[in-house]
Amino acid sequence: MPFEFIDNNTTIDRAARKRIRSRAATGKNANKTLIRPSKTTLLKNTTAAPFQAPTSLRKSHDSSVHVAVEITPPVDGGLQFPVRVRPESRYLVREALFFFTNVRHNPQLDGALVTPDNMRSLWVQFFFKDEAYFHCSVATSILCSKNQVNETAQGMRHIAHTYRLVQERLYGKEATSDMTIAILVIMSQYERLQGQYERGFIHVQGLYRMVQLRGGIVKLSRECWGIAQKLLRADLEYALQLGSKTLFGADGIEALREMGFPYVGCGEHIDPGDGSELDSYLKQSLRTDLWAAFADMRRLGVMLNDADAGHRQKLDGIDFHCSIIILGYRLLQINPLDETQATTMGDLENVIHLSLLAFLVTFLTGLDHRILDKPLLSRRLRFAINKLSTSTDAGHEGRLVHCVLMWSLCIGAAATFKYSEDEWLNPATQTAMQTLGLYVWEDTQQALAGFPWVIALHDRAAIALSSTQTLLRFSSSTDQLF
Known part of the structure; x- marks a missing residue:
C-alpha cells in the first residue's frame, strides 16, 4: 500500500479528511461486513455475579468454604444518619449538612477572623446522632435556602417529625439532657427565621426553665460550654427582636466570663480613653x-x-x-x-x-x-x-x-x-x-x-x-x- 503524507501544519480540509478515511478503510477489514450483537440482548443474557474475594484474603482454613462479598452502593452516600433517608431526599440532607458546616460569621470578616472547623463542631455531630435534631436541621436548611414548593413541603414534614419527637422526649428521662437543649435551640432558630418570634420565644422560655433544673447557666457552661454559648446567643437574639430583657441576665454574663474569652471584659475596668x-x-x-x-x-x-x-x-x-x-x-x-x-x-x-x-x-x-x-x-x-x-x-x-x-x-x-x-x-x-x-x-x-x-x-x-x-x-x- 503506497503511503500518502498529510501536512498537519496546514489546514486539513474536507477533501483531505475524506482521503484519510478512505485509506483507513482499506485495511484488513476491507469489503467485510461486521455484525455486532445487540447490546440489549447482551444485557439480558448477562447475570451479575457477586464479587469474590481473592484467595489470599480468605481467612478460613477450610478450603471448601466459599467466601463471596457482594458490592452494593454505600448507604446515603457513605454517611450514616439517625433515620433512613429516602432517595429523593438525599440531596436535601447533603445540602443541610454542608449548610451547617459552612462559615457562620459574616463573610466580609474572613480577613479578620480564623474560621473554626465546623465539621468537628458538636452541632454537626448531633446531626448524625439524634433523629429530632436531624429533622429540625434539615427543615431549617430548607427554610434558609428558599427551595421549590415540593422541597418546602418536605421541610414541613421534617419539622412536624421534630415536634412529635420532642414532645415524647419531654415526658421522658431525657427532658433536660444536652441533646434536648440543643434541639430546642435549633427549633428557636427555625421560628426566628420564619419571623415567628412570639412562638419561638416559647422555646427560649422553655430552655430557661430546663437550664434552671440543671443548676443554672453557669453550671451548664462548665459542663458543656458549646451548648451554653448557642443558648445565650438565642436569648440575646430574641431580646433584641422583642425588646425584652435577656432571660439569663447577669448569670449569662458570668457564664460567658467563666469560659475565658479574651477580647473584651465585662465592664469592671474603665477605659481612660485616648485623651481626644x-x-x-x-x-x-x-x-x-x-x-x-x-x-x-x-x-x-x-x-x-x-x-x-x-x-x-x-x-x-x-x-x-x-x-x-x-x-x-x-x-x-x-x-x-x-x-x-x-x-x-x-x-x-x-x-x-x-x-x-x-x-x-x-x-x-x-x-x-x-x-x-x-x-x-x-x-x-x-x-x-x-x-x-x-x-x-x-x-x-x-x-x-x-x-x-x-x-x-x-x-x-x-x-x-x-x-x-x-x-x-x-x-x-x-x-x-x-x-x-x-x-x-x-x-x-x-x-x-x-x-x-x-x-x-x-x-x-x-x-x-x-x-x-x-x-x-x-x-x-x-x-x-x-
Missing part, C-alpha cells in the same frame, strides 16, 4: 457602664481592622462570637429596647446606647448570613436621632454631638435602616454633613475615626449614604441654574 476631645466629652457625658461598653466595642473594632489589614494575627472566630454576646448582654443590662422596661437616659446617652446595639447587630447575621430586620431598634434609633438633633446647640460641643449623629446615621444605615426611610434619613445626614463641613467620603471617614467602626463591614453602607448626599447637593445646585 471626643473621648473627654463622652466620658464626662455618659454613665460609667455605657462608656465602658463604648470603649470596649471600639477596641474590638480596632482589633478587627488591624487583623484585616495584616497588622496583627486574626482573631479566633469562637472567641470573637462570645465577645459579641457578652457586649450584647451588657448593653441590654443597661437598658432593654422596650421603653416600658427601660430606665430614663439623656438624649446623647440614648443615641449612643442604641447605636452600639446597631453596631452589634451587624455581627449577628442569621444562618443565611443576612441581618434580620430589627424594626423596634430601627424605630427607636430614628426617634432618638431626631430628638438629639433638634436639641443640639451650636458651638464646640454641638460639633461633637453632630459627629455622634453622623456615626449613628452611618451605623444605622449598615444595620437597620431601609431604603423606605430615605425620606428622613437623607435630610438628617445632609444636615450633619453640612454642619461638620463634610463633602467627600474621606472627610466623613475622618469624622468617624473615634467611634466603633469596622472598615470591611461598615464602609460600604456609609460610603453609599454620604455619596447620596453629595449627589443630592449637586442635583439641587444644578436645578437652581435653570
Whole structure:
C-alpha cells in the first residue's frame, strides 16, 4: 500500500479528511461486513455475579468454604444518619449538612477572623446522632435556602417529625439532657427565621426553665460550654427582636466570663480613653457602664481592622462570637429596647446606647448570613436621632454631638435602616454633613475615626449614604441654574 503524507501544519480540509478515511478503510477489514450483537440482548443474557474475594484474603482454613462479598452502593452516600433517608431526599440532607458546616460569621470578616472547623463542631455531630435534631436541621436548611414548593413541603414534614419527637422526649428521662437543649435551640432558630418570634420565644422560655433544673447557666457552661454559648446567643437574639430583657441576665454574663474569652471584659475596668476631645466629652457625658461598653466595642473594632489589614494575627472566630454576646448582654443590662422596661437616659446617652446595639447587630447575621430586620431598634434609633438633633446647640460641643449623629446615621444605615426611610434619613445626614463641613467620603471617614467602626463591614453602607448626599447637593445646585 503506497503511503500518502498529510501536512498537519496546514489546514486539513474536507477533501483531505475524506482521503484519510478512505485509506483507513482499506485495511484488513476491507469489503467485510461486521455484525455486532445487540447490546440489549447482551444485557439480558448477562447475570451479575457477586464479587469474590481473592484467595489470599480468605481467612478460613477450610478450603471448601466459599467466601463471596457482594458490592452494593454505600448507604446515603457513605454517611450514616439517625433515620433512613429516602432517595429523593438525599440531596436535601447533603445540602443541610454542608449548610451547617459552612462559615457562620459574616463573610466580609474572613480577613479578620480564623474560621473554626465546623465539621468537628458538636452541632454537626448531633446531626448524625439524634433523629429530632436531624429533622429540625434539615427543615431549617430548607427554610434558609428558599427551595421549590415540593422541597418546602418536605421541610414541613421534617419539622412536624421534630415536634412529635420532642414532645415524647419531654415526658421522658431525657427532658433536660444536652441533646434536648440543643434541639430546642435549633427549633428557636427555625421560628426566628420564619419571623415567628412570639412562638419561638416559647422555646427560649422553655430552655430557661430546663437550664434552671440543671443548676443554672453557669453550671451548664462548665459542663458543656458549646451548648451554653448557642443558648445565650438565642436569648440575646430574641431580646433584641422583642425588646425584652435577656432571660439569663447577669448569670449569662458570668457564664460567658467563666469560659475565658479574651477580647473584651465585662465592664469592671474603665477605659481612660485616648485623651481626644471626643473621648473627654463622652466620658464626662455618659454613665460609667455605657462608656465602658463604648470603649470596649471600639477596641474590638480596632482589633478587627488591624487583623484585616495584616497588622496583627486574626482573631479566633469562637472567641470573637462570645465577645459579641457578652457586649450584647451588657448593653441590654443597661437598658432593654422596650421603653416600658427601660430606665430614663439623656438624649446623647440614648443615641449612643442604641447605636452600639446597631453596631452589634451587624455581627449577628442569621444562618443565611443576612441581618434580620430589627424594626423596634430601627424605630427607636430614628426617634432618638431626631430628638438629639433638634436639641443640639451650636458651638464646640454641638460639633461633637453632630459627629455622634453622623456615626449613628452611618451605623444605622449598615444595620437597620431601609431604603423606605430615605425620606428622613437623607435630610438628617445632609444636615450633619453640612454642619461638620463634610463633602467627600474621606472627610466623613475622618469624622468617624473615634467611634466603633469596622472598615470591611461598615464602609460600604456609609460610603453609599454620604455619596447620596453629595449627589443630592449637586442635583439641587444644578436645578437652581435653570
